[in-house]
Amino acid sequence: MSKVIPNYALYGDEEGPGWQNSLFLEMIPQRARPYQFGIRPHTHGSLIQILLLTRGSVEAVVDQAKVKVDAPCLLVVPARTVHGWKFTDDVDGPIVTAAQRPLESLADLLMPALLQTLQTPSILRLSSLQVIHSRLANEAQRDLVYTANSIRQLADRLGFEDEAYFSRFFRKQTGLTPRQFRALAMTDVTAVE
Numbered sequence: 001m002s003k004v005i006p007n008y009a010l011y012g013d014e015e016g017p018g019w020q021n022s023l024f025l026e027m028i029p030q031r032a033r034p035y036q037f038g039i040r041p042h043t044h045g046s047l048i049q050i051l052l053l054t055r056g057s058v059e060a061v062v063d064q065a066k067v068k069v070d071a072p073c074l075l076v077v078p079a080r081t082v083h084g085w086k087f088t089d090d091v092d093g094p095i096v097t098a099a100q101r102p103l104e105s106l107a108d109l110l111m112p113a114l115l116q117t118l119q120t121p122s123i124l125r126l127s128s129l130q131v132i133h134s135r136l137a138n139e140a141q142r143d144l145v146y147t148a149n150s151i152r153q154l155a156d157r158l159g160f161e162d163e164a165y166f167s168r169f170f171r172k173q174t175g176l177t178p179r180q181f182r183a184l185a186m187t188d189v190t191a192v193e
Contacts, residue, residue: 005082006042010097011035022099028053031095032087041084048100048118049083051075056091060084062121074124081121137173140166144182151178 008014010024011031028051032039041061053071060067061084062077069075071093077083079100100118107114136158143154155166170178 006040007045008042011039011042022102024095024097026095026097028087028091028093028095032085032091037085037087037089037091039085039087041082043080043082044077044097046079046100047097048079048103049075049077050096050098051077052093053091054093056088058088058091059086060123062123067123069123069125072125072127076117076120076122076124078119078121083121133169133173137170140170140178141174141181141185144178145185154178 010026012035029037051074053069053073053075055071057068057070058075060069060075061082062075063082071091104115104118107118140154140158143149143157147154149157151167152163155163158166160166160169167177170176170181174181176184
């Protein structure tokens, strides 16, 4: 057993200055396969890792906790958090590794509620239905801001049979009706212009 917890940029790669190589995107098998899907406990001095398991599972060690997690799920590992993985060989999904401080600054500016999530190791378990609902809500939000389509047209485009059902779905996902969201978003967009 090592007397020092290894510190890497990416597992197996020595860490450089925090400003260098501030964003990496790769698939989990690409990083894990050379290590027989076992990544020993280590840290990243200035980098946060966000893993989205879309298939397979992982036995995760995060600080002192050990947990088995099945896909789909999102794992958030802030900088300086000891973590290790033992993935199943059928695992898939992307890993985003990014400089923590710039990401925190961006979150603080654009979405302050996200800041706590970026600073705390967490496992967000998502059902397939939650993933689909989140994607639909995201698509609806984008269309509400950047198109002039009516709510009815938007509901139809996203596969909802009627506007009322879409509006209830949207409110459950976002806390606002589509009209409220559009009005608020347009106020924000106008303020920027």
